[in-house]
Amino acid sequence: MLQDYLPLFVILVVGFAVALIAVLLGMLFGPRRPTPRKAAPYESGIVPYGPGRRRMSIRFYLVAVLFILFDVEVVFVIFWAAAARQLGWLGFLAMLVFLIVLEVAHVYAWKKGALEWD
Amino acid sequence: MDAGLFWEWVIKSLIIVLMLTAGFAYATLYERRVIARIQVRIGPNRAGPFGLLQPVADGIKLIFKEELTPAGADKVLFFLAPIITVLPSLVITAVVPWGDTVVIGGRVIRLYLTDINVGILYILAVASISVYGIVLAGWASNNKYALLGGLRSTAQMISYELALGLSFVGPILLAGSLSLMDIINAQKHLWFVVLQPAAFLLYFLASLAEVNRAPFDMPEAEQELTAGYHAEYSGMKFALFFMAEYIKMIAVAMIGASLFLGGFMGPFVDRFPWLGPVYLFLKVAVWLFVMIWLRATLPRIRYDRLMQLGWKVMFPLGLLNAVVTAFVVVLVGG
Amino acid sequence: MSALQWVFIIASLITVGAAVMMVASHRMMHAALWLAVALLGVAVIFVTLEASFFAVVQLLVYIGAILILIVFAIMLTQRSTEAGSRLNSLAWGAAGVAGVIWTALTYVFIRWVVSGTPMQELGASFDDVVLLGKALVDAEGFAVPFEVASVLLLAALIGAVYIAFERKGEGS
Secondary structure (H helix, E strand, O other), X not given: OHHHHHHHHHHHHHHHHHXXXXXXXXXXXXXOOOOHXXXXXXXXXXXXXXXXXXXXXXXXXXXXXXHHXXXXXXXXXXXXXXXXXXXXXXXXXXXXXXXXXXXXXXXXXHHOOOOOOO | OOHHHHHHXXXXXXXXXXXXXXXXXXXXXXXXXXXXXXXXXXXXXXXXHHHOOHHHHHHHXXXXXXXXXXXXXXXXXXXXXHHHHHHHHHHXXXXXOOOOEEEEOOEEEEOOOOOOOOHHHHHHHHHHHOHHHHHHHHHHOOOHHHHHHHHHHHHHHHHHHHHHHHHHHHHHHHHOOOOHHHHHHOOOOOOHHXXXXXXXXXXXXXXXXXXXXXXXXXXXXXXXXXXXXXXXXOHHHHHHHHHHHHHHHHHHHHHHHHHHOOOOOOOOOOOOOOHHHXXXXXXXXXXXXXXXXXXXXXXXXXXXXXXXXXXXXXXXXXXXXXXXXXXXXXXXXX | OOHHHHHHHHHHHHHHHHHHHHHHOOOHHHHHXXXXXXXXXXXXXXXXXOOHHHHXXXXXXXHHHHHHHHHHHHHHOOOOOOXXXXXXXXXXXXXXXXXXXXXXXXXHHXXXXXXXXXXXXXXXXXXXXXXXXXXXXXXXXXXXXXXXXXXXXXXXXXHHHHHHXXXXXXXX
C-alpha cells in the first residue's frame, strides 16, 4: 500500500521544485529598484489610509465553524457511500438518522439567520 | 523497492507537472481567443502562427518584471503564498488516470501516477488545502483589499467544498469505490452523467466556485477589490497565482470528466490504449470551452447571493441527491 | 532499513521539528503554518500505518477545516500582526510539567504489552474502507458512537451560532 502513496510524495517534491524555480527565475532576472512609493499598499492611486490588516467580520468565523461541522458530515457520507451496497438497509438507516440530526442543525442555523450575509 | 520503479514515478510526475504547466499556458491563449471570438474580436494573433507563441512571450515578459514586496508585508509568507497556492493544483490530478496500461520496450507502464483506494477523498483534501495560499497571500500583503479578497475567496471556497464533496457521492455510490480507476471502469457502458444528472450539475457549479471562475469570481472583482488577494503581487509571483487558477480549471475538468463523462473511456480504447489520453484531452477541451463560454456570457453573482446559493440550495440538494441515490442503490443491489 | 522505516523516521522528525517551531514561533500566523506542517507529518505517519482513511481525514478535517478556523481566529484577534512577547514568566514551569508528563507517558508506553507485539502484515485484499464502514453502522461496532457524534456536532453548531449572535447583539 505504501507503494501507492510514495508517488504522491514524489510529485509533491517535483511540484515544489518547479514552483520554487519559477519564483527564483523572477527574482534572478527582474530588476530591483524599490522606492517608498512603490512599497506603499496599492489602493487605486489614493493615499492609503488606516491599517492594512483590519479585524474581519465575525461572519467569516461563523462560516468556518459551520464548515468544520458539515465537512465531518460530508466525509462520513462519502466514506459510507463506498460501502453502501455491502452495508444494505442497516447502513442506510444508520446514515439516515445521522443525516437527519445534522439536517436539524442546518435548519437551526438557517432559521437563526447564520446563513444570511448582510 | 527497485530503482526503475522510482524513476518511473519521477518521470511520470515530471510529465504531469510539465503538461499541466503547458496546459496552463495554452489555456490562457484558448480563453483569450474564444472570448475574443464571442465578443466579435480576433484576439492575440501576432506572436507566431495563430498567436501560438503568445504564452511564451507573456512568460518571458513576466520573468523580466520587477517584483515588489510591500513595506508592511510579512516577507516570509509573502514569498511562500504563491508557492503554497500553486502546489495543490499541481498535485491534485496525481490520482486521475490518463489511460489504462501500455507496453514500452517490454515494460508494462500504467498510464497514471497512482491509484489509491481513497482517491476521491485525496482530491477533496487537496482542494481544501488550496485555500491556504489565497488567505495567506491576502493576509501577508498588508493591503485591506487583498485581505478582503482573500477572506471572501476562502469563505466561498469552503462553502462550496461541501456541495463539491456531496456531488462526489453519486458516482461513488454507483461504482462502490473511492478509487478513480474503479469509477471510470464502472462507466464502460454508460456515463454517470446520464444516471446522475443532478450530481453532475452540482459538481459543475461547485467546481466553478471552487476555482473562482465566472460567474463566481467574486474574490477578484476588479471594480470593488482592485484585483483581490493578489493585488500586491507582480512578476513571476503573480504568474504563479495565475497559473494556479488555470491549472485548477484543467484539474477540475479532468476530475469531472473522470467522474461523470467516462474519463479516458471511449471507442476502441481497449485495443489501442494510447487513445485514452486523447479522449481525456478532448473531454477536458470541451469542458474548458464551456467554462470560458460561461465567463463571456454570465454577469458576476453578488456575494451574499453566492453564499446563500451554496448553503441554502446546493448543500441541501446534494444531501437529497445522496440519500435518494443511496436508496435506489441499496434497493437494487441489496 | 526498509523504505517504510525511512519514511516513518523522516515524517516523525518533520512532525516533531514543526511542532517545536510552532511553539517557538513569535508570530501567530507562522505558528499556525508550522502546526499545518506538523499535522501533515502525522498524516504521513498514518499512511505508513496503512490507515489511508485516517490520513485523508487528517488532511481534510484537521488541515482543511480546523486549521482554517484557527487562521480565521488569528485574524480576529487585535494583535495578530505583532510579534508576541518572548517568554511568559510561567514558561519554564510549564516546560517542566510537560517534560514530566512526557517522561511518564513514554515509560507507560514502553512497559505496555501491546507495544511489544510485532505489527502484522495486512493482506493485499485488505480493504479498510469497507471494513470501517461496516464497523461504523454495526450495532456491535460503533453505531452508537457514530449517532452520538451527530448530536455532538449539533450541539457544537448551536453553541457557535449562539455565541456569534449574542456578541453581535450587544455590539450594535
